[in-house]
Amino acid sequence: MKVIRGTVYVVKDDIDTDQIIPAEFLNLVPTIPEEYAKLGSYALCGLPASYPPFVRPGALKAEYPIIIAGRNFGCGSSREHAPVCLGAAGVKAVVAESYARIFFRNAIATGELYPFETPLRLCDIFKTGDEMEIHVEDSKIIHLPTGKSFSLKDLGAVAPVVEAGGIFPYARKAGIIK
Amino acid sequence: MGMTITEKILARAAGKRVIGPGDNVWVEVDILLTHDVCGPGTIGVFQREFGATAKVWDPSKVVIIPDHYIFTADVKAHRNVDTLRTFVAEQSLPYFYDPGTSNYKGVCHVALPAEGHVRPGEVIFGTDSHTCTHGALGAFATGIGNTDAGFIMGTGKLLIKVPKSMRFQVNGAVPPYIMGKDIILKIIGDVGFDGASYCAMEFTGEAIHQLSIEERMTICNMAIEAGGKNGIIAPDEKTFEYVRARTSKPFEAVYSDPDAVYESDRTYDAATLEPCVAEPHVPSNYALARERTHVKLDRAYIGSCTGGKITDFIAAARILKGQKVTIPTFLVPATVEVAEALIKTQLDGVSLVEIFAAAGCDDIAPPSCAACLGGPADTYGRTSGKEVVISTTNRNFPGRMGSKLSRIYLASPLTVAASAIRGHITDPREFM
Ligand code: SF4
Numbered sequence: 125m126k127v128i129r130g131t132v133y134v135v136k137d138d139i140d141t142d143q144i145i146p147a148e149f150l151n152l153v154p155t156i157p158e159e160y161a162k163l164g165s166y167a168l169c170g171l172p173a174s175y176p177p178f179v180r181p182g183a184l185k186a187e188y189p190i191i192i193a194g195r196n197f198g199c200g201s202s203r204e205h206a207p208v209c210l211g212a213a214g215v216k217a218v219v220a221e222s223y224a225r226i227f228f229r230n231a232i233a234t235g236e237l238y239p240f241e242t243p244l245r246l247c248d249i250f251k252t253g254d255e256m257e258i259h260v261e262d263s264k265i266i267h268l269p270t271g272k273s274f275s276l277k278d279l280g281a282v283a284p285v286v287e288a289g290g291i292f293p294y295a296r297k298a299g300i301i302k
Numbered sequence: 303m304g305m306t307i308t309e310k311i312l313a314r315a316a317g318k319r320v321i322g323p324g325d326n327v328w329v330e331v332d333i334l335l336t337h338d339v340c341g342p343g344t345i346g347v348f349q350r351e352f353g354a355t356a357k358v359w360d361p362s363k364v365v366i367i368p369d370h371y372i373f374t375a376d377v378k379a380h381r382n383v384d385t386l387r388t389f390v391a392e393q394s395l396p397y398f399y400d401p402g403t404s405n406y407k408g409v410c411h412v413a414l415p416a417e418g419h420v421r422p423g424e425v426i427f428g429t430d431s432h433t434c435t436h437g438a439l440g441a442f443a444t445g446i447g448n449t450d451a452g453f454i455m456g457t458g459k460l461l462i463k464v465p466k467s468m469r470f471q472v473n474g475a476v477p478p479y480i481m482g483k484d485i486i487l488k489i490i491g492d493v494g495f496d497g498a499s500y501c502a503m504e505f506t507g508e509a510i511h512q513l514s515i516e517e518r519m520t521i522c523n524m525a526i527e528a529g530g531k532n533g534i535i536a537p538d539e540k541t542f543e544y545v546r547a548r549t550s551k552p553f554e555a556v557y558s559d560p561d562a563v564y565e566s567d568r569t570y571d572a573a574t575l576e577p578c579v580a581e582p583h584v585p586s587n588y589a590l591a592r593e594r595t596h597v598k599l600d601r602a603y604i605g606s607c608t609g610g611k612i613t614d615f616i617a618a619a620r621i622l623k624g625q626k627v628t629i630p631t632f633l634v635p636a637t638v639e640v641a642e643a644l645i646k647t648q649l650d651g652v653s654l655v656e657i658f659a660a661a662g663c664d665d666i667a668p669p670s671c672a673a674c675l676g677g678p679a680d681t682y683g684r685t686s687g688k689e690v691v692i693s694t695t696n697r698n699f700p701g702r703m704g705s706k707l708s709r710i711y712l713a714s715p716l717t718v719a720a721s722a723i724r725g726h727i728t729d730p731r732e733f734m
Contacts, residue, residue, distance in 0.1 A: 138495060138584055140699045147675040147702075150339045151371060151378035153385075154448065155346025170701045196496040199529065200699060201675075202431040204343060204447035224529055225500050226431060230447035291449060292351045301457065 126260035126287075128216045128238070129268075133178055133188035134252045135171070140200035141227065143170035145209045154208040163205055164212030176252060178213070185214040190256055190265075193220035194247045198227025204234060211236030217258050219265060219276060221245055232282050235290030240265075241277040304559025306467040307534055308502040311442040311556050315425045323466040323565070331363065332441075333419055334454050335428035337410050338368035340447075342385040344429055347452025358393050359458035365397040365419050366390060367410035372401045372670040376678040408637035408669030411435040411523065411607035415515070416639055418549030422537040423556045427454060432607055432696065434525045438518035439545060440537030440555060445526065465531040466565035467502040467558075468493070472509040474572040479731050481617060482513055482520035483609065483694070483714035485570070487578050490528045491588025492568065499529035501565060504558065509572035510535055515544045516613040523608045524696050527585040577729050579692070580712040583700050591717050592729040600689040602627065602722035603703075604715055605634030605667075606674040609694020612643045614715040619654045621719035621733045622661040628725040631663040632683040634672040641669050663722075676704040692721045 149166045152159040161184050168178035168186075179186045191210070197220035198206055207230045210218070217238040218231070231239040238260060246265070250256070255268040260283065263276045279286075288294035295301045305313065305320070313321045315329035336344050349356065358364050366386055371379035383401060390398040397419065399407040407413035411432050414420055422440035426433060429451045436443035446460070454460055470489055490497075503525045510518065518535050525533030537545075537555045545553070579594055581587035604610065604618055615635065635641040644654045644666060655666065673683030674695045684704035685691060691703060691710045698710035713721070716730035723733070 140697075142675070142697070142699045142702050147677055148679065148704075151376055151382060151678065153342045153346060153382065155343050155350060170706065172700055172706060196499070196529065199496065200431065200526075200697065202429060202433075202445035202447055203340065204429075204449060207447075222496065222499065224496065225531055226445055226447065230449065233447055233449035233453075291453060292347075295453075 128189055128258040128260065130189035131187060132190045132192050132250055132252065132254050132256050133186070134192045134247050134250055135175065135194070136247055137194035138196045138199055139193055141198060141203050141206040142200055144168055144198065144206040145203065146170040150203060150205055154205055160208065160212050163209040164214070167209040167213035189214055189216045190258060191215055191218045192247050192250055193218060194245065195221045197223050199224035202226045204230045207231040207234055207236045219246060232285050233291045235286050235288065238279065238286050240279065242274065243277065244274055246274060303563060304561035306502065306504060306562040306564070307440065307536055307556050307558045308442055308467055308504065308532060309464060311423055311425060312464055321464050323464050325464045326461060327464060328459050328461050329425050331427055331454050331458050331460060332424035333363055333365055333426040334451060335365050335367065335410060335414055335426065335430070335433060336451060337366070337370055337430060338379070338382050338386060339370045340429035340451070341366055342382045343448040344451040344455065345385060345389050347448050348455040351452060352456040356456060358455045361393055361395050364395055364455065365414060366395065367399045367407055367413050368401050369409045370671045370675065371677055373668055373682060374678040374680050379678060406638060409607045409610065409671055412611055412636035412640065415439055416548065416637065421545055421549065421551060421553035422541060423554045427451065427460060431526045432523050434530065434533045435519050435523040435607060437522040437525070437532050437534035438515060439541050440535065442532055442534065444532045465500055465502040467504050468498055468566045469504050469506060469564040470568050470570070472505065472507040472570045472572050474509055476509050476512050476572045479577055479716060479734055480572060480575050481714035481716055482517035484575055484578050486521045486524045487580050487585065487588055487712065488570070488575055490524060490586045493528050495527070495584045495586040496529040498525065501530055503528065503530040503533045505533065505535050511538050514613055515540060516611040519611065520608050524585065527696060577714060577717045577731065579717065579727060580698055582698050582709040582711065585696065585698060585712060591713065591727055594727040597711065597727045598690065599629050599692050599721055599725055599727065601629055601691045602631040602718050603673065603683055603691055603693040603695065604718055605632070605636065605672055606695040607636055608696040609715055610634055610636035610640065612640050612647065614694055615640065615644055615654055616647060618715040618719040619649055619657045621716055621730055623649055623652070623657050625661055625723045625733070627662045627722040629722055631722045632667065633658055633663055634667045634683065635669045637669050641666065673703050676702060692718050692727065694718050
């Protein structure tokens with residue numbers, strides 16, 4: 125069974141792609157390995173100063189494999205740098221109330237992370253640093269200190285694509301492309 | 303049951319007679335657009351997945367328009383344009399608008415239709431969220447990421463979900479002080495920043511068809527600012543005239559059936575609209591310009607795919623003629639064609655360039671995206687501190703124009719010009 129476990133980083137509504145990866149870093153090309161890693165170090169650095177740093181200064185990766193967000197996560201630009209920088213920073217899943225369409229699609233196409241949707245506004249319940257566990261197949265997230273479990277929306281056809289590593293490996297496995 | 307214009311275009315591209323919202327269909331792509339920011343990554347995906355020597359599915363359908371980081375000393379930005387040049391040469395792509403050559407154009411969404419690459423009824427994907435602009439000519443157009451674009455490069459197809467359609471009918475005559483920007487900011491304010499998520503936004507009504515193609519582009523451009531998948535306006539005589547002047551490629555116009563089904567229907571009367579702004583930090587923060595006159599400004603900016611077209615500069619010049627700006631006013635024409643038109647176009651015998659110079663605006667910058675999205679530190683017009691900016695661009699997110707501390711108000715070029723004169727947000731009717 126696939127389990128994602130670790131500390132969560134919590135953000136609120138309308139986190140747009142300029143906050144996820146500011147435009148000045150779009151000169152980095154995600155398919156070049158060193159630049160992919162570098163993108164991770166800038167993940168979420170465009171958030172207002174009221175948020176704690178997502179990636180520590182000098183580090184390439186974040187300590188948070190799970191992001192919990194409010195509505196409309198990833199709105200704005202179509203830059204694939206957004207899900208890519210989160211994946212490069214070590215994020216395995218985002219749990220948001222809703223997503224902007226292109227971010228959601230890019231997260232799946234790249235296979236960088238699982239874009240879970242939550243019917244409950246978890247970003248008001250949990251705090252950055254809480255220890256949590258996502259059970260991917262069971263579509264639930266568990267708050268480890270209390271053992272409380274919350275159901276997430278079933279990912280449906282999305283899960284196997286992310287599991288395979290994105291649309292290309294998935295399409296090959298499924299025989300859609302050679 | 304009838305179909306909407308969006309459903310009909312997708313049905314045809316999918317080789318099906320009938321499709322409906324929620325259906326997942328493989329569509330044949332007519333145009334794939336990319337630029338310097340997402341092009342190199344798209345090429346990276348394409349070569350990784352299809353092989354270093356693979357050929358794109360159809361060279362005549364790939365259009366590459368570098369525009370984002372052009373006038374900068376940033377080394378990686380130049381490397382990225384070089385990556386495009388190498389790829390274009392290897393693949394013999396006919397449509398590449400290379401910076402530093404006479405073929406350079408500028409902002410991709412203004413150049414794409416101007417160069418005849420947008421035709422009614424076609425399916426256009428671009429690695430840029432404002433690809434939805436091209437629905438203004440009756441095409442289906444939407445933004446995608448590098449991985450999807452790499453897939454299209456190799457196969458010419460994409461699997462997409464057919465969106466539900468929301469209809470926005472704008473009736474009546476458009477007053478001279480109202481622009482496409484005021485119409486779309488009003489609509490985004492009403493439905494909310496994510497109110498059209500996953501939906502097609504279809505704009506109809508006599509007011510919409512009264513607008514020029516450029517003004518319709520302003521409206522469709524910002525569909526994404528309500529989360530829309532695409533914005534679309536049925537083609538009319540103005541569309542056909544615009545398209546036929548630019549391409550001889552045949553096309554087939556498509557229209558919504560009278561019994562098409564809409565997710566929602568909203569009606570507006572253009573005559574009751576007033577000049578407005580979107581306050582920081584989301585485009586749905588709608589407010590009337592006349593109710594925000596207490597907002598003092600540090601800077602005015604006219605440019606981008608939304609607000610840097612020739613019609614935008616003509617509107618601004620109408621207000622600025624014979625006036626003086628009191629805050630730094632930056633002018634960035636979207637494309638070379640627009641920059642040239644600033645010299646040729648006259649109001650009462652005076653060219654736009656002269657009007658802006660006499661009003662004390664900054665010298666006209668070379669065409670590109672410039673500070674619309676911040677960009678590298680040396681980008682023209684980029685904010686670096688707590689500047690309060692009024693801008694004709696389309697996004698006012700924190701840090702969008704550079705500094706996280708600056709505050710951006712979005713408005714029509716008429717409102718931006720009037721505000722530049724007073725130094726605070728101003729309703730353009732004061733100068734009309
Ligand atoms: S002008 Fe601005 S919104 Fe338009 S393509 Fe360039 S960066 Fe994007």
